[in-house]
Structure formats: C-alpha cells, structure tokens
Amino acid sequence: MATTISHTTSFDVEGIRKDFPILQRQVNGKPLVYFDNAATSQTPQVVIDAIVDYYSRYNANIHRGVHTLSQEATDAYEQARIKLQKHFNAAKAYEMILTSGTTHGINLVASGFSSLLKEGDEIIVSAMEHHSNIVPWQMLCEKTGAILRVIPMNEEGELVMSAYTALLSEKTRLVFCNHISNALGTVNPIEEIIEKAHDVGAAVLIDGAQACPHIKPDVQALDVDFYVASAHKMCGPTGVGVLYGKEKWLQELPPYQGGGEMIAEVTFEKTTYAGLPHKFEAGTPNICGGIAFGAAVDYLNGIGFDKIEAYENELLSYATKELLKIEGLRIYGTSGHKTSVISFNLEGIHPYDIGTIVDKLGIAVRTGHHCAQPVMDYYKIPGTVRASFAFYNTREEIDALVAAVKKAAQMLA
Structure with a gap:
C-alpha cells in the first residue's frame, strides 16, 4: 500500500x-x-474570509466596468488566474480557463472536438473513470461516429498498460484518464499514458479532480494537452474549477458557449470572438468563487x-x-x-x-x-x-x- x-x-x-x-x-x-x-x-477560515470580503467590500461585475469596484474585482479575479497558472506551472495565464468545475471543463473540450472528429476516429478512456469522464465522450461518439475504446483494469485496481499500448493506433485522436481514481485511490501512470498517446499523435485530457488536493501537478513537465480540476476538492468553494489547455489547442477549439465577454465584435451579420481566455468564458463568471479559489491555492501551498x-x-x-x-x-x-x-x-x-x-x-x-x-x-x-x-x-x-x-x-x- x-x-x-x-x-x-x-x-x-x-x-x-x-x-x-x-x-x-x-x-x-x-x-x-x-x-x-x-x-x-x-x-x-481564510477562504471563507475571502468570500465575505468580496461581497462586503467590492462586489461588482468584472472586465466591463470603469468604476473602482469593478476594477478591484477584475484585478482580484485575474490575480486568482495568475495564482492558478503558477500553481500548475502553465506557460501562460490565458491557458487557465475558469469553469464551474471539472465536469464543465471536460464538456467544454468534448464540445470543441465535436467539430474536429470524423466517423471512424477512435478515442480512449480508462475503465476507472468518473461518469463525468465517460458520458461526455459517449455523447461525442454519438455525434461524430467516433469509436470509444476502454483501457481495462485488474483486480488490484490498476490499469493494464500493455492493453493500453495495444489500443493505440493512427486512428487514436484523444485519450482521457483520471490522474487518481476517486473510487479506488489509485494513482495512474499518466506520464506514460501521455507519452504513448503523443507518439501516435493523439491529444490527452487528464481529470485531476482527485489528484489536486494531494499533489501539485506540473502541466508543462507532464506535457499534457488538457488538465481539469475543481476548487471544492481543494479547500475552495463549490461551483468553480479550472481547465488548463495548451494554447495551440485552445486556439483551435471553437467556443463552447455564446454570450457576453467571449466576443470581440458583434453585428447581426457576423460575430468575432475574443482572445484567450475570454473566448471560453461567456457571461458573468463565478467571480467570488474564482477569487476564493486563489485563496485556497495560497492556503494549500502555505502548508x-x-x-x-x-x-x-x-x-x-x-x-x-x-x-x-x-x-x-x-x-x-x-x-x-x-x-x-x-x-x-x-x-x-x-x-x-x-x-x-x-x-x-x-x-x-x-x-x-x-x-x-x-x-x-x-x-x-x-x-x-x-x-x-x-x-x-x-x-x-x-x-x-x-x-x-x-x-x-x-x-x-
């Protein structure tokens, strides 16, 4: 053990x-x-205090206001993004997309790839995934005609890596795996999973919801394409999470939702989209949650x-x-x-x-x-x-x- x-x-x-x-x-x-x-x-308490402080002193919408409260809220929210960038060692702050949680991040990626996959493409998941890292990919296969493959597990609760190697081919476009199993606690060999997927040209999303309370992932060292996590597993509030994505992939994927904030210009003839990270952050975000997420990361790193x-x-x-x-x-x-x-x-x-x-x-x-x-x-x-x-x-x-x-x-x- x-x-x-x-x-x-x-x-x-x-x-x-x-x-x-x-x-x-x-x-x-x-x-x-x-x-x-x-x-x-x-x-x-320090995270609770951050929530109370936001609503007590500078509750305002962000990015769109010139008044003092809006600027203070914007600065605090974007500082939280920078804290997350440093925590996960992302190359750029705009590679950190703030979401409502891990499930939101996974669905964002699945939605984006619905326009990039074709019939006969293959995607791989592991046998020990949370439903949120299974169902979106089943839905993606139904939309695109892609085929879902599964990495089997053994009695000890470990992935059978020889079977994973056999599943990989030039048809493999995407691989999805949790970093740590929520049901069993198994730490999966994601370094090997990522490397072998890249060898056949596939992109990789790692579900880090269970890992991030215990360890500090380095997304650049892992060379992972996407990594998702939730604040509420990391001493933070519910309703907020983060999706890390390599810039090249975030540029290639289309927006997940349309609305305010994610646009550059809107006319009835044509809309152009904002740059990263706002392209994927439509509407008013969970401002307080994002700020408190940053406070939680500070607390954990302080320990x-x-x-x-x-x-x-x-x-x-x-x-x-x-x-x-x-x-x-x-x-x-x-x-x-x-x-x-x-x-x-x-x-x-x-x-x-x-x-x-x-x-x-x-x-x-x-x-x-x-x-x-x-x-x-x-x-x-x-x-x-x-x-x-x-x-x-x-x-x-x-x-x-x-x-x-x-x-x-x-x-x-």
Whole structure:
C-alpha cells in the first residue's frame, strides 16, 4: 500500500484543524469525523474570509466596468488566474480557463472536438473513470461516429498498460484518464499514458479532480494537452474549477458557449470572438468563487504539498492496517501507488447500512458506486464504503472509524 512514515513527522495537524470551523461541530451528539473528502473538502477560515470580503467590500461585475469596484474585482479575479497558472506551472495565464468545475471543463473540450472528429476516429478512456469522464465522450461518439475504446483494469485496481499500448493506433485522436481514481485511490501512470498517446499523435485530457488536493501537478513537465480540476476538492468553494489547455489547442477549439465577454465584435451579420481566455468564458463568471479559489491555492501551498502528501500517506497506511484487522473486511484498490482513499465492504453487509450506522456515531463516509459504476461492475458489487482522508484528519479519527465499523458489523451480523 502506501509508504509508512514515522508518526513523529513534523506536521501540526492540531494547529491546522483550528483553521476549519466545521471541524469543531458535533453530529448526532458526537464530534464530527469527516472522511468524505474525495466528494468535497472542507473550507478553511481564510477562504471563507475571502468570500465575505468580496461581497462586503467590492462586489461588482468584472472586465466591463470603469468604476473602482469593478476594477478591484477584475484585478482580484485575474490575480486568482495568475495564482492558478503558477500553481500548475502553465506557460501562460490565458491557458487557465475558469469553469464551474471539472465536469464543465471536460464538456467544454468534448464540445470543441465535436467539430474536429470524423466517423471512424477512435478515442480512449480508462475503465476507472468518473461518469463525468465517460458520458461526455459517449455523447461525442454519438455525434461524430467516433469509436470509444476502454483501457481495462485488474483486480488490484490498476490499469493494464500493455492493453493500453495495444489500443493505440493512427486512428487514436484523444485519450482521457483520471490522474487518481476517486473510487479506488489509485494513482495512474499518466506520464506514460501521455507519452504513448503523443507518439501516435493523439491529444490527452487528464481529470485531476482527485489528484489536486494531494499533489501539485506540473502541466508543462507532464506535457499534457488538457488538465481539469475543481476548487471544492481543494479547500475552495463549490461551483468553480479550472481547465488548463495548451494554447495551440485552445486556439483551435471553437467556443463552447455564446454570450457576453467571449466576443470581440458583434453585428447581426457576423460575430468575432475574443482572445484567450475570454473566448471560453461567456457571461458573468463565478467571480467570488474564482477569487476564493486563489485563496485556497495560497492556503494549500502555505502548508506545502510535500508535507500534505507525506502526512496523508501516513494516515492511509495506518487506516489500511487497522481496517484489515476487522474480520470479513475487503479493500478494493490495493495498488502500491495510491492516495488516501480506502474503499471497502464487509462480507454479507450492504455498504449503505454501514454508512448509516457510522453516521449515527458522527462519522461521515461515502457509500455507493461513487459515480464510477463500471468499477463496481468489474468487482461485481453494488458499491463500497469509501473513507477518504485529508491533511486535517487524525489517527484518533481513524480509530473512531474502525470502532464504528466493528460496531456496525456486530449490529448487522
């Protein structure tokens, strides 16, 4: 599983927990244990303050106003874009398209390629994708006559890379893969996936929604064509995300939506489009969300992703060891390279029933197929209990989870 590191590692988790107001509350009379971080992370006070500050002091529309509030809002919003550019190491700030989230970014790219693909072209996805990285490509195939191919997975929850190599051909136009599986926690070999796709001239989109809370992607080092992420997985607000795209691709793709902001000139005879990034940002954006996204990125970088990754690996190792002591418990996703997600079931017990009981004890976990139904179909199960850990979680909370699962096992036996 994950690499075990010393529990004495220098990481002030108790100090960090004070940054998150929600961690002080109780649920069902018990201290909240929040292990649903793969669905959405919690929000530190500094990000909440950025939201309040925007609406309290300079709430105005951006890019179109000459008055002071509009200029202040525009400056803050564009500074957030620059923060994202630096965080992901994009070459240009205008390669960072602000979206409503990962799903929006994927659909933007899929829409653009609907005019570039032809019948018989092939696109490849992996077997462990979130539905948002499956359904848009199925829709694209229906529109264009392109053919969808799937990289299979194995029992450990890893992609079969030899099969991927065999799928690639001169017909391959696009490859889509998540950086980290939301259902299993597997860290996929995206460097190899990208390199092999480029060898046959295909473009690559990486879904980074689950990766970005844990690691800091370098889009130039990866040489990836598109990379998408969501703020709400990264201690930011809901309803905002980012699509990185190489400039050459963003110039080639047509606009996704028409409206204000994305135009250069409009007449009833002809409309010309604005340059990047505004070409893909029609209408009034989630201004406050974008600014708060920048504040969240600052917060995470202030802690340091090396420290976050090391501490979360420690939690993963500890939780794996303790959960496997429970009789009849099986973990799905046992790759040697994974992040702090554990999907498990108890033999003979439906995951929903376990989730319901542990909630009564103040512990939030996710149950179901996690918008990755093909993964569950592969294992021939209806779903799993998923416990996903963040850098503000503790070993003591893991102990509480283990005790709760044991109690559920006794009650449901």
